Amino acid sequence: MRAAVIAEDRTLEVAEVNDPAPGPGELVLAVKGCGICGSDLKVVEHLPIGYTMGHEFSGEVVAVGADTEGNWKSGDAVCALPLVGCGNCQHCWDTLPVHCPHSEMIGTGKRPGAYAEYVTVSSAQTFRLPEGCGYDVGALVEPLAVGLHAVDTAGIGAGDNVLIVGAGPVGLAVALWARHVGARSVVVSDPVAVRRDSGADFGATGVIDPAAEELGPAFERLAGAAPNVVMEAVGKPGIIQTCIETVAHRGRVAVVGICSGPDPIIPVCASLKELTMTFPVYYRHQDYAHTLAMIDQGRINPAPFITHTVDLDGLPGAFEAVKSPTDQCKVMVRP
Known part of the structure; x- marks a missing residue:
């Protein structure tokens, strides 16, 4: 072959x-x-x-x-x-x-x-x-299942204000599922205009150009409050620390992007905010099954x-x- x-x-x-x-x-x-x-x-x-x-x-x-x-x-x-x-x-x-x-x-x-x-x-x-x-x-179904597992691991639900850093396929999958489970605000950030602007197709309520605005003030302008959940979907050094600095006190950061090299963070910044951080990977068998069911029922596109x-x-x-x-x-x- x-x-x-x-x-x-x-x-x-x-x-x-x-x-x-x-x-x-x-x-x-x-x-x-x-x-x-x-x-x-x-x-x-x-x-x-x-x-x-x-x-x-x-x-x-x-x-x-x-x-x-x-x-x-x-x-x-x-x-x-x-x-x-x-x-x-x-x-x-x-x-x-x-x-x-x-x-x-x-x-x-x-x-x-x-x-x-x-x-x-x-x-x-x-x-x-x-x-x-x-x-x-x-x-x-595979990248959608990645997004579903990430949203589930981060505990996103009704009323959450969610910032997604990175609007590639996984970031957009996270946006789709975040709105699906009832998040109030879902804002995506990406320097690539086409990816950023496509966020609306997947349920994003707002977009940020990180080259033009700081994430924290831009999110608050769009959502009226700091994000209580930040999803890192880039996988490059330095992004996790940015997420820690941007999320609200007692908020949650989920690292979905794959970074295979060292990525220094300042732990005290997370400690002073009493943050919860998760590192979801891949998916469960039922994430595939649920994704297929939602496609079959027309509840996600x-x-x-x-x-x-x-x-x-x-x-x-x-x-x-x-x-x-x-x-x-x-x-x-x-x-």
């Missing part, structure tokens, strides 16, 4: 690789949609040459292994968690396979991902797409996330372009 693999210079190149075959409990999907994730731009520096990334995907079942969980057959339209847990530890039983000590990541770890024509997944972590849910939307589509040959160029975003939100690859 054809796949986009990591080249020597840490760009992507399309190459021929071996076709996957399903092991026990596994399915092989023909990939129909796979989003380019901002975290891929970081992990590409650390994964092996020749590896295939891609962890936000949907597809059609084309092969079913032995001893699978669920009544799967060829032709089923599905999406799947990009995680394969052991299924026999407390973390797996708690529907948190990301914490399983034997968990294998699809597209960011041991298992090849979906920047390819085919991908192998765990049948236990596979979900049938609702009727009428296209493959592009199916591939958005994720389609505006997708601003660009490319085929597999267009992926390497699109991947480089996302490193310096202009008008991109979610770029969808259709292998």
Whole structure:
């Protein structure tokens, strides 16, 4: 099959690789949609040459292994968690396979991902797409589940004033779910105008250009009070400290962005405000299920996330372009 693999210079190149075959409990999907994730731009520096990334995907079942969980057959339209847990530890039983000590990541770890024509997944972590849910939307379930888990972990609910720092796909997913659960004010901040201005499509009540205004005064101008919840969705050094300085006393800061390097903070600033800080990662099994249910019922509309589509040959160029975003939100690859 054809796949986009990591080249020597840490760009992507399309190459021929071996076709996957399903092991026990596994399915092989023909990939129909796979989003380019901002975290891929970081992990590409650390994964092996020749590896295939891609962890936000949907597809059609084309092969079913032995001893699978669920009544799967060829032709089923599905999406799947990009995680394969052991299924026999407390973390797996708690529907948190990301914490399983034997968990294998699809597209960011041991298992090849979906920047390819085919991908192998765990049948236990596979979900049938609702009727009428296209493959592009199916591939958005993963980043939507990230946002849902972050909102749940931060305890966002009715009446909260929420500032989201970073209006990339994950930040916008957080905005969507924050309004869904009843937040009073949802304000997004981003230096990229197109991303910032698209916040209204996902429930934002206001936007901030951080290059033009300080976050705290700008939020109070828009919402009438300081944010009692700040969601960090950038993943660059220095942003967590900014969130600490901006949030209200006794407020909550949730760090959703992935920063893989040192990021100094001044703990006393958080202590003097008696802040609660959380660091949500990935999602639970039920976050996927709930996201799909809300899509099926028409209670959320994720389609505006997708601003660009490319085929597999267009992926390497699109991947480089996302490193310096202009008008991109979610770029969808259709292998």
